[in-house]
Amino acid sequence: MSASDEIQRRRTFAIISHPDAGKTTITEKLLLFGGAIQMAGAVRARRADRHAASDFLKVEQERGISVSTAVMSFEYEGFAVNLLDTPGHEDFSEDTYRVLTAVDSALMVLDNAKGVEKRTKALMDVCRMRTTPVITFSNKLDREGLDPFDLMQDVEDHLNIACVPMTWPIGMGKEFEGVYDLVNRQVIFYQSTERGRRNDRLVIDDLEGGALEELFGEEKAAKLRDDLELLEVLDPFDAEEYLAGRQTPVFFGSAINNFGVKELLDQFVRSAPAPQPREAREREVVPTEERFSCFCFKIQANLDKMHHDRMAFVRITSGVYSRGMKLKHVRTGKNMTVNNATTFLARDRVVTQQAFAGDIIGIHNHGGIRIGDTFTEGESLKFTGIPAFAPELFRRALLLDPLKAKALLKGLQELSEEGAAQLFRPMEGSDYIIGALGILQFDVITSRLESEYRVRARFESVALAAARWVTCDDEDELDRFVQENRRRIHTDIAGNIAFIAQSDWAVGYAQEQYPKISFHKSVEI
Ligand code: G4P
Numbered sequence: 001m002s003a004s005d006e007i008q009r010r011r012t013f014a015i016i017s018h019p020d021a022g023k024t025t026i027t028e029k030l031l032l033f034g035g036a037i038q039m040a041g042a043v044r045a046r047r048a049d050r051h052a053a054s055d056f057l058k059v060e061q062e063r064g065i066s067v068s069t070a071v072m073s074f075e076y077e078g079f080a081v082n083l084l085d086t087p088g089h090e091d092f093s094e095d096t097y098r099v100l101t102a103v104d105s106a107l108m109v110l111d112n113a114k115g116v117e118k119r120t121k122a123l124m125d126v127c128r129m130r131t132t133p134v135i136t137f138s139n140k141l142d143r144e145g146l147d148p149f150d151l152m153q154d155v156e157d158h159l160n161i162a163c164v165p166m167t168w169p170i171g172m173g174k175e176f177e178g179v180y181d182l183v184n185r186q187v188i189f190y191q192s193t194e195r196g197r198r199n200d201r202l203v204i205d206d207l208e209g210g211a212l213e214e215l216f217g218e219e220k221a222a223k224l225r226d227d228l229e230l231l232e233v234l235d236p237f238d239a240e241e242y243l244a245g246r247q248t249p250v251f252f253g254s255a256i257n258n259f260g261v262k263e264l265l266d267q268f269v270r271s272a273p274a275p276q277p278r279e280a281r282e283r284e285v286v287p288t289e290e291r292f293s294c295f296c297f298k299i300q301a302n303l304d305k306m307h308h309d310r311m312a313f314v315r316i317t318s319g320v321y322s323r324g325m326k327l328k329h330v331r332t333g334k335n336m337t338v339n340n341a342t343t344f345l346a347r348d349r350v351v352t353q354q355a356f357a358g359d360i361i362g363i364h365n366h367g368g369i370r371i372g373d374t375f376t377e378g379e380s381l382k383f384t385g386i387p388a389f390a391p392e393l394f395r396r397a398l399l400l401d402p403l404k405a406k407a408l409l410k411g412l413q414e415l416s417e418e419g420a421a422q423l424f425r426p427m428e429g430s431d432y433i434i435g436a437l438g439i440l441q442f443d444v445i446t447s448r449l450e451s452e453y454r455v456r457a458r459f460e461s462v463a464l465a466a467a468r469w470v471t472c473d474d475e476d477e478l479d480r481f482v483q484e485n486r487r488r489i490h491t492d493i494a495g496n497i498a499f500i501a502q503s504d505w506a507v508g509y510a511q512e513q514y515p516k517i518s519f520h521k522s523v524e525i
Contacts, residue, residue, distance in 0.1 A: 091438020
């Protein structure tokens with residue numbers, strides 16, 4: 001197969017959902033269909049990552065290598081599917097946003113009883129910013145939930161995207177009978193895991209012929225017919241609208257009962273986009289270009305407890321990787337030969353022999369790679385759009401062993417390069433500030449400082465509550481601002497200037513005082 005055909009058959013996506021909607025369950029079913037795991041339950045253990053801090057750390061430690069974490073690749077019907085995992089816990093949302101920079105589309109999972117929830121909305125906002133196409137799965141139809149019209153209305157109202165149902169539920173909860181497949185005009189019967197098997201599909205072209213009554217009784221048949229009539233006024237599925245992020249095809253089902261997931265996967269591989277071009281500062285990079293390029297969107301430590309390794313996850317943006325390739329690490333200018341890149345199958349990791357644009361591979365990293373770094377065959381490229389967000393929680397690290405000051409700083413610097421938290425150097429004074437969006441990030445850092453750097457530290461609150469990166473076209477004005485606010489000026493590890501204050505009010509006040517200065521809640525890294 002040519003490289004271009006290989007690229008065309010790739011589908012790289014992530015699942016976005018509010019915790020408990022069913023992301024883990026769906027992931028598991030998708031992997032089962034892809035033959036990537038043999039039995040249900042393999043992904044379960046990872047769910048604990050959304051629990052309390054202590055559980056989270058324990059699970060991180062125990063997780064080992066049984067299931068890879070950042071990406072699961074599998075083959076399905078001739079497609080090479082890369083499913084990127086997003087952390088379940090909202091304290092790690094920054095990580096999730098960055099994962100979304102590495103996908104070409106997303107699957108949104110809703111709990112049919114709850115509709116759009118807080119985290120669904122936050123994640124969907126990111127997809128919209130990047131015009132990432134989204135397919136929707138409304139889960140848990142085996143329980144009582146919203147009427148499907150209300151569910152679609154909820155999505156349209158809160159997420160500002162048009163819904164196009166691809167299947168339509170017949171009954172719900174205990175009365176859930178299955179779905180009507182609107183594209184193939186057939187009933188797909190629901191089989192709960194407890195109920196016995198029955199003929200699972202039946203084409204019903206003539207909805208008036210009495211077949212529906214025979215199958216579901218008067219009431220449900222009438223409701224389905226009425227619903228279908230109402231649906232006729234909706235715009236049909238339009239691949240272009242979907243790819244532009246304006247329409248989302250909607251499926252209904254029950255992941256735990258393995259119902260509706262296959263239809264979803266079939267539609268997904270057919271409609272979801274192949275690897276898309278990516279913007280770099282210098283130019284747009286197209287996947288089918290001959291020359292290889294990639295960027296790092298995530299760094300994960302201790303995937304393998306035995307080796308204390310760190311894995312830089314990179315998204316291939318163009319060309320083909322082959323083992324032993326010489327790559328330029330653009331930020332440092334250093335060249336390196338990559339022999340031991342890793343491909344992540346659901347349960348295994350294998351040494352990558354070849355990988356194509358759209359794929360995610362892991363590069364072993366001994367501390368030199370930062371999130372946002374680019375690797376190429378020589379060209380200087382810097383991909384844009386990989387965000388860091390203004391932290392909302394601020395701490396100072398207190399060293400418990402005063403002789404370890406150097407090791408502490410090294411640890412904080414490296415962990416910050418990995419995106420575990422953000423480190424800020426003050427313009428005045430010597431107390432580095434660590435910023436985070438979620439409190440669990442501090443727990444992770446404390447634990448990693450101890451296990452990887454042999455540094456015992458604890459974090460102490462500081463009287464800071466709001467941070468903004470500042471820029472200004474007028475250098476003199478920026479300089480004046482910095483000099484007049486020295487006590488609040490910090491620099492991050494990339495050298496960007498940040499204004500960190502006690503309150504949002506103080507930020508607002510500074511904005512009024514210095515109208516020429518731009519205050520940013522996020523930066524590109
Ligand atoms: P998440 O990763 O999005 O957080 O959700 P997850 O798949 O873990 O599912 C959350 C809960 O919802 C689980 O129950 C799961 O079994 C259940 N669930 C998933 N899909 C369906 C479905 O189609 N119907 C019904 N009724 N439930 C579903 P749990 O009690 O929290 O965990 P467990 O004891 O089942 O492991």
